[in-house]
Amino acid sequence: MASIRQMFELATPVFFDAAHQLPDSVDLVSKKCARLHGHTYHALIRVEVIDNSRHGMTIDFKELKDAIGGRLDHRYVNEVFDDHYGANAKEATAENIALFIVELISGVLHTRQVPCTSITVALAEGYKGPDNTVYVTVRGNDGNDQV
Numbered sequence: 001m002a003s004i005r006q007m008f009e010l011a012t013p014v015f016f017d018a019a020h021q022l023p024d025s026v027d028l029v030s031k032k033c034a035r036l037h038g039h040t041y042h043a044l045i046r047v048e049v050i051d052n053s054r055h056g057m058t059i060d061f062k063e064l065k066d067a068i069g070g071r072l073d074h075r076y077v078n079e080v081f082d083d084h085y086g087a088n089a090k091e092a093t094a095e096n097i098a099l100f101i102v103e104l105i106s107g108v109l110h111t112r113q114v115p116c117t118s119i120t121v122a123l124a125e126g127y128k129g130p131d132n133t134v135y136v137t138v139r140g141n142d143g144n145d146q147v
Helices: 061-072 077-085 094-111
Strands: 007-020 037-050 116-124 135-138
Touching: 007 061, 007 077, 037 061, 037 094, 061 077, 061 094, 077 094, 094 116, 094 135
Parallel strands: none
Antiparallel strands: 007 037, 037 116, 116 135
């Protein structure tokens, strides 16, 4: 009997609290964001995986949560980025935080040898419920089936 490849989508919400500071520029409309401030972030990690033949589980959700929380929860994001990318190499915007989360998750998936077709990160600064949330979503777009 031929085996059928199944596609699984896992959605894992991750909440973390962090502070950041954006540089004052002409693009920064809300100048108050140039001051040090914090948010409760809500990242929704969506991972599409082909096959769950490894013990019926593709990956432990806690491992994904720990990969993010361990690096970002109760941290100053500017400092995390300086340590990771180099001093002042990347601004602590919501978009760059989402890209950083993709890096963290990709590393975990690679280490676990979990083939993944896409990763979506939705990040909401200052979570006040779904009606008052703006999301930044990052999706792989490199033309192949795996992230």
